[in-house]
Amino acid sequence: MVEGDFGRRLMAVGGSRDQLAIEALRLAAEYEVEGARCDDIYSAVADLAGGRRGCTLVVGRLRELAKEDGRFFRVAARNGARCAVLLDRPGPDDRREVLAAVRARATMLDAIDEIRGAVEAWLASPGCLPAVPRLSRDEFRATEAELDALLGQEADG
Amino acid sequence: MLEAIEAAARHDYRAIAVVMASLSGQLSAVLKALRRCTTARVILLAQMYEEPIARALVEAGTSAEAAADEYRLCPTTLAGLCHDRQSDAEANGEGGADGTCLDAALETRIRHLEHLATTDDLTGLKNRRYLWEFGRQVIDRARQSGGRVTLLVFDIDNFKHYNDVYGHPTGDEILRQAAILMQRCCRAHDVVGRIGGDEFAVVFWDEPREPADDVESDRRSSRTDHPKEVICIAKRFQKEFGNAELDLLGPEGQGVLTVSGALAGFPGDGATVQELFERADAALLEAKRSGKNRVYLVGEPTNNIADLS
Numbered sequence: 520m521v522e523g524d525f526g527r528r529l530m531a532v533g534g535s536r537d538q539l540a541i542e543a544l545r546l547a548a549e550y551e552v553e554g555a556r557c558d559d560i561y562s563a564v565a566d567l568a569g570g571r572r573g574c575t576l577v578v579g580r581l582r583e584l585a586k587e588d589g590r591f592f593r594v595a596a597r598n599g600a601r602c603a604v605l606l607d608r609p610g611p612d613d614r615r616e617v618l619a620a621v622r623a624r625a626t627m628l629d630a631i632d633e634i635r636g637a638v639e640a641w642l643a644s645p646g647c648l649p650a651v652p653r654l655s656r657d658e659f660r661a662t663e664a665e666l667d668a669l670l671g672q673e674a675d676g
Numbered sequence: 677m678l679e680a681i682e683a684a685a686r687h688d689y690r691a692i693a694v695v696m697a698s699l700s701g702q703l704s705a706v707l708k709a710l711r712r713c714t715t716a717r718v719i720l721l722a723q724m725y726e727e728p729i730a731r732a733l734v735e736a737g738t739s740a741e742a743a744a745d746e747y748r749l750c751p752t753t754l755a756g757l758c759h760d761r762q763s764d765a766e767a768n769g770e771g772g773a774d775g776t777c778l779d780a781a782l783e784t785r786i787r788h789l790e791h792l793a794t795t796d797d798l799t800g801l802k803n804r805r806y807l808w809e810f811g812r813q814v815i816d817r818a819r820q821s822g823g824r825v826t827l828l829v830f831d832i833d834n835f836k837h838y839n840d841v842y843g844h845p846t847g848d849e850i851l852r853q854a855a856i857l858m859q860r861c862c863r864a865h866d867v868v869g870r871i872g873g874d875e876f877a878v879v880f881w882d883e884p885r886e887p888a889d890d891v892e893s894d895r896r897s898s899r900t901d902h903p904k905e906v907i908c909i910a911k912r913f914q915k916e917f918g919n920a921e922l923d924l925l926g927p928e929g930q931g932v933l934t935v936s937g938a939l940a941g942f943p944g945d946g947a948t949v950q951e952l953f954e955r956a957d958a959a960l961l962e963a964k965r966s967g968k969n970r971v972y973l974v975g976e977p978t979n980n981i982a983d984l985s
Contacts, residue, residue, distance in 0.1 A: 559705045569685035590679065
């Protein structure tokens with residue numbers, strides 16, 4: 520078990536009955552880090568920007584976190600937060616949302632039980648960066664191609 | 677909007693104006709977020725058709741999770757808003773930046789005049805001018821979004837008789853009761869107005885909602901093209917008005933009041949408020965000729981809503 524870190528904060532974005540949010544808050548308690556829940560990305564931004572600057576991991580579902588053309592990821596990064604995104608079986612229609620998450624270097628989760636690994640990796644990291652390093656152009660192209668193959672869609676010309 | 681919330685959380689703004697039309701289904705979430713991160717006054721900029729929602733959010737009070745401090749009907753200008761805020765600051769003794777702020781008393785008088793210009797004095801309902809402009813806006817909106825608007829026009833059967841027999845104060849009281857009952861029967865976002873004499877109108881419209889309207893067909897009555905809720909409201913109003921107890925009418929006058937009316941819907945029955953009104957008014961006349969105490973549907977083979985399940 521990773522030792523508690525009072526400088527870190529785990530923020531779940533989702534309703535009070537959302538299993539992902541419930542599991543995230545349970546893990547926050549288990550690892551003795553501060554846990555918080557926001558109903559949606561708007562409250563999450565209010566919390567991130569209004570609260571103390573710190574090391575926050577935001578956990579949420581792709582369809583919520585990627586609303587508003589993925590701007591949430593940029594706001595989160597500006598406020599020193601990292602994101603872990605549950606993909607929820609994305610289809611070709613979700614391509615833009617997935618790309619926004621990829622660009623933000625969010626951790627992708629295929630299932631709720633993968634949160635534990637994401638939380639442990641976040642806790643084991645040396646500290647939170649003020650901003651997530653940007654992907655290189657080549658890295659991004661490779662990722663986009665992989666994503667298109669995964670979603671069964673041609674990449675944009 | 678996310679960047680705006682971020683800025684609101686970081687800076688000490690005195691007031692934040694929120695354009696309601698740009699938020700659609702996210703309004704409640706955005707207001708909650710603003711409440712969470714700022715103490716600035718939240719001013720909603722509303723179109724006329726958004727006024728019932730804006731008013732409800734303001735009346736919810738600051739203790740509510742999603743609430744606003746005030747609303748302004750569009751069109752308004754940034755300069756006007758700045759002036760108002762400066763006026764508030766002056767009233768609070770904070771002083772204006774350039775000393776040219778609008779006098780608070782003048783602002784109050786302007787708002788009072790706005791109220792007079794849009795309200796029916798006797799019943800407190802909206803007047804014809806407001807109703808027509810409101811109808812124009814919701815029809816424009818429905819034209820773009822594929823929504824529906826229904827106009828109900830109704831009047832009180834034999835109203836002249838009550839006026840002549842019981843006197844004008846009783847006639848006025850009947851009108852006020854009709855207004856109260858109709859407002860009670862309607863949904864919060866529908867707009868009830870008195871368009872003259874004993875004639876009233878209601879604009880029913882689809883409130884902004886998430887785009888999940890594959891249930892739309894279920895919301896319509898199986899035998900007409902009008903929404904079920906509207907027909908239910910009209911039926912309920914007819915029933916409640918018939919049961920209304922008015923002391924001024926004496927014991928023999930209880931339970932005898934009836935109304936006749938007509939429903940016309942956009943886009944089927946007309947493309948403008950005036951067209952809907954003309955068609956509904958003609959159907960209302962037909963309802964009167966056919967014996968009164970009935971509400972007709974414009975252009976429907978089974979004309980009386982009482983015949984609908």
